[in-house]
Amino acid sequence: MQAQLETLSALERRLSIAVPREEISKQVDARLKRVAKTAKIDGFRPGKAPLKVVFQNYGFRIQEEVLGETVERSFGEAVVAQNLQVAGYPRFEPKETAEDGDFEFAATFEVYPEVKLGDLTGVELQKPTLTVGDAEVDQTVNILRSQRTRYERVERAAAEGDRVIIDFKGSIDGEVFAGGSSENYAFLIGKGQMLPDFEAGVVGMKEGETKDVTVNFPAEYHGKDVAGKTAVFAITVKNVAAAILPEVDAEFAKSLGIADGDVAKMRAEVKANLEREVRFRLKSRVKETALTAVIDATPIELPKSLVSMEIGRLVEGAQGDLKARGIDPATVPFNPALFEAQAKRRVHLGLTLSELVKAEKLEAKPEQVKAIVEDLAQNYEDPAEVVAWYYASPERLAAPTNMALEDNVVEFVLSKAKVTETAVAFDELMGQQ
Known part of the structure; x- marks a missing residue:
């Protein structure tokens, strides 16, 4: 085997490798003979077919296997001989050669860079x-309380922090647009779940009240069909519920696993x-x-x-x-x-x-x-x-x-x-x- 190394860049290398054709032929012949001992070919008893017939049936596959193994083995040997540290997977490319000439191929790959550790002194x-x-415990307990919030219906105008259930229908220039309508839609006021103009319009409304609210969609709004446009939403409030947080008592402690x-x-x-x-x-x-x-x-x-x-x-x-x-x-x-x-x-x-x-x-x-x-x-x-x-x-x-x-x-x-x-x-x- 002959191997020639080229440096293509700081990390890229190419190995050009030539393997004598006789070596490959010997391996193909040896493997073909092993296969012939058990080969099942129509018209012949198992293992009794002539070598020429066995070659016609299995030769191409055997040659491909031998060539593949030769590429991997010879590349590995060349890498060891050249003391190379290969990074990633090489790219193999066969070279055109005469039928009776050496089997030649090139492997292009990268090597690991030399790592020179920097000085960390004084960084x-x-x-x-x-x-x-x-204070941090109190804040965390309040978060745990908010995660266990329940909502109770109230007979007053909706305010920030309330949960409201509404029906709404939006239109632009008098035309209803896709995705702009819903029934029994629930959201929390002040949590940014709806556009600011929409939330501001709902604040102050009571259960059973209906009104039109003008909403300006931002230019960067994810819905391209309505981005940068002004819509009018007919909103009906069906329920206003106030947030009720649990007290920090024995029941609350039990809900957190304190028996x-x-x-x-x-x-x-x-x-x-x-x-x-x-x-x-x-x-x-x-x-x-x-x-x-x-x-x-x-x-x-x-x-x-x-x-x-x-x-x-x-x-x-x-x-x-x-x-x-x-x-x-x-x-x-x-x-x-x-x-x-x-x-x-x-x-x-x-x-x-x-x-x-x-x-x-x-x-x-x-x-x-x-x-x-x-x-x-x-x-x-x-x-x-x-x-x-x-x-x-x-x-x-x-x-x-x-x-x-x-x-x-x-x-x-x-x-x-x-x-x-x-x-x-x-x-x-x-x-x-």
């Missing part, structure tokens, strides 16, 4: 902090869960900041093949998420370009972290993995059962192992960087309005 990082106190209805126990449990969630979110933010610092400090050229493969994985994940929600992915077009930035970041992180972990010996330790598993298990009713589930299969430990590894990387970055602790607002951290 300025913000580390958010938040202590969970009574004896002890409100103090409920607040303690809410606080414990909240502290765990806050800790997780703070940790996620610090991790994101630290990993971004690693990327920024270590610029590298990314193999296009790896980015393309990562885009494919992200698209598959998005499609799988749709399936889990009962949506047919075929009905939702996916533009791979939308995933490119995320794919590049993942590939960049993967290459950089691999080098950093190896250089600084940041591999995850068993006790770290165990601590993470136990922490994850606290979110379930029977933590011990969850821990046992993780340790029942090595594959299940992959995720917590990666989490431990990332923790080690973050701690390393923080040990090198200039870290400033900054208090973060509860609402901002939890993503609440």
Whole structure:
């Protein structure tokens, strides 16, 4: 076998490989003889057909198999001989040669880039902090109360926070338009479920009242047929109901799983869960900041093949998420370009972290993995059962192992960087309005 290496760009390479035709012929003949021993061909007893007849029936398939195996084997041998680290999948192209000449083909591929870790000393990082106190517990309890809101009919004008049930019919220039009408439609006033003009028109209306409300559709409205236009809605209010929040009492505590209805126990449990969630979110933010610092400090050229493969994985994940929600992915077009930035970041992180972990010996330790598993298990009713589930299969430990590894990387970055602790607002951290 002969192999010639060409450098096409910083990461792209081409191997031109030639394999003596005699080697291939020997492999084809040997395989053909093995097949002939058991071949079933009409007119002949099994294994008794002449080799020429066997070749006529099986020769093409055998040649294709041998050539395919030869390409893979010879490419692998050439890669080892040239000490190359192939990224992604190669593109094989046969070369035209004389029938009795060597079998020649070219393999075009990318190699992994050299990763030179940047200096993280003195990099300025913000580390958010938040202590969970009574105010945060009160706010969370109020959210839990709002999730258990019930509505009672009232004989007064509709106001913000009320639930109303209405009939409406919209028209533009006197013509009723598609999608502009409904009966027994319920919505909450002040939650942004309807356009501002529509909600403003309903405020002040009483049960049984009908009036026309003028609504201006924004130019960027998702319904292109009505975007930028003015409509008139004939609205009839059929029911006005006020929101009734549950009292923070024994019944409320029981609804949250406190068997004896002890409100103090409920607040303690809410606080414990909240502290765990806050800790997780703070940790996620610090991790994101630290990993971004690693990327920024270590610029590298990314193999296009790896980015393309990562885009494919992200698209598959998005499609799988749709399936889990009962949506047919075929009905939702996916533009791979939308995933490119995320794919590049993942590939960049993967290459950089691999080098950093190896250089600084940041591999995850068993006790770290165990601590993470136990922490994850606290979110379930029977933590011990969850821990046992993780340790029942090595594959299940992959995720917590990666989490431990990332923790080690973050701690390393923080040990090198200039870290400033900054208090973060509860609402901002939890993503609440």
